[in-house]
Amino acid sequence: AQKITQTQPGMFVQEKEAVTLDCTYDTSDPSYGLFWYKQPSSGEMIFLIYQGSYDQQNATEGRYSLNFQKARKSANLVISASQLGDSAMYFCAMRGWGGKLIFGQGTELSVKP
């Protein structure tokens, strides 16, 4: 069975600093995708970044990067130069072929001015 674990219910970060949100996963599928989504208080789920299980390099998208450690089954999200607008819930999710997204419980990030 596939499982995603986010152990940080809430995180605080000072504006302009970097923050790492943790995510570990468990799967027996050799091929899978890992995703991070942002959910502001307004409710929409915004796709941030994707990492494939066979990708050799860590994914980056602007201020977002994914620290992928396959042997440790971790896929941490790093947000650099935090902004007030980054305050939101962040969900890590995993997907195999044909499969649904399995989501973690989420981490609520608060950026302090």
Next chain:
Amino acid sequence: EAGVAQSPRYKIIEKRQSVAFWCNPISGHATLYWYQQILGQGPKLLIQFQNNGVVDDSQLPKDRFSAERLKGVDSTLKIQPAKLEDSAVYLCASSLSQDSNQPQHFGDGTRLSIL
């Protein structure tokens, strides 16, 4: 490109009433999903369509929930009769295909409150 469209945005009903949600996916996206997100939790898949066929409805409470995607484009999700525990946000998502590297793009969701 236009995103995933959902309506209504909010709905309040009493228990035992019925309710329906509508979703129009991104143009060209073959795969459509309905998720239920209870407050404080991550979304949970209810049903997945590939074109107009059901791929996975293992977590859909079929005694009260139904969904269809008759022409392989837009979709409706219905609850009849509603229970208090159905209070949640219902999210529709779509993706180009079922491949694991394809991100799912979500609509704004319908926030359902059962009184």
